[in-house]
Amino acid sequence: MDNLIELLSNGKFLEATVQTLTYVVIAMGLGGALGLVLGVLLTVTRQGGVLQSRGVYVVLNFLVNFFRPIPFVILIAAIQPLARVVVGTGIGDRALIFVLTFAATFGIARLVEQNLLTVPPGVIEASRAMGAGPLRTILTVLIPEGLGPVVLGYTFAFIAVVDMTAMAGVIGGGGLGNLALQYGYRQFNPWVTWAAVLLIIVIVQLVQLLGNVIARRLLRR
Template structure:
């Protein structure tokens, strides 16, 4: 308990919370943006899609299937040379954010594709029958109609990224997960471990509540 109070007093606990939120926010902005683009392309280029293109769909689908199942801790090591080439560092926050964004990109891509596929084909066909072109159909019908489920997908991804940040210490990163491992688990201090766990649970619950609220409003339009 005393060590936990020391971490609070010297600001290390608050710094870990802010670091975790920083990791997740940046990864979701970069990976979420790229993943959304890939997810939309997967949806529209598949057989029977608005812009059906078999070669394009095959390449994108292969990339997503190849990278998405790799455990994050393995991806941290496997992408270290690429992270060093892109960010100039193979360890620390730059490398961690690169790998996080990379993992989020392919995870979000599949979530976006799966949720956009729930849009009734009849809605898209009606738009095309009224003279809407492919791009207009995508941006004014497909994406808006699938936005509610997509928001729920983003919420799930946010929570998954919070889990991934627990591995930050492997390459010299920080955050709540690293704090719990370094000062809690390794020093046999359950107060620190469970404090970090409870804070993560609170963050997850708040994000889930926000995501559910936004999705509910979008689905009621």
């Protein structure tokens, strides 16, 4: 208990919380944008899509299926050489954010595709029948109509990325997960471990609540 009080008083818990939120927000911002583009492409290039292209779909589908199932701790090691090329280092915060973004991109792509496929084909066909081109159909019909489920998908992805940050210590990152492991688990201090866990739960609950509210309003339009 004394160790927990010390960590609270010297600001390490606040610092770890800020680090976790920073990792997740940047990864979701970059990975969310890239995943949205990739997910839309998967949706519109599949058979029957507004930009049907078997070759493009097969390649994109293969990439998503290849990278998405890789456990995050293994992915960290596997793409460390790529991280060095892109962000200049294979360890530390920049490398961690790169790997988080990489993982989020492919995970979100599949979520976006699955949720956009719930849009009734009749709505898209009606848009095409009224003379809308493929790009206009995508931007004004497909994405807006699937936005509610997509928001819930992003909420799920946000929580998954929070879980991934627990592995930050593997490559010298920080955050609540690393704090729980370093000062809680390794020092046999359950007070610190559970304090970090409860703080993560609070963050997740707030994000889930916000996602539910936004999705509910979008679905009621």
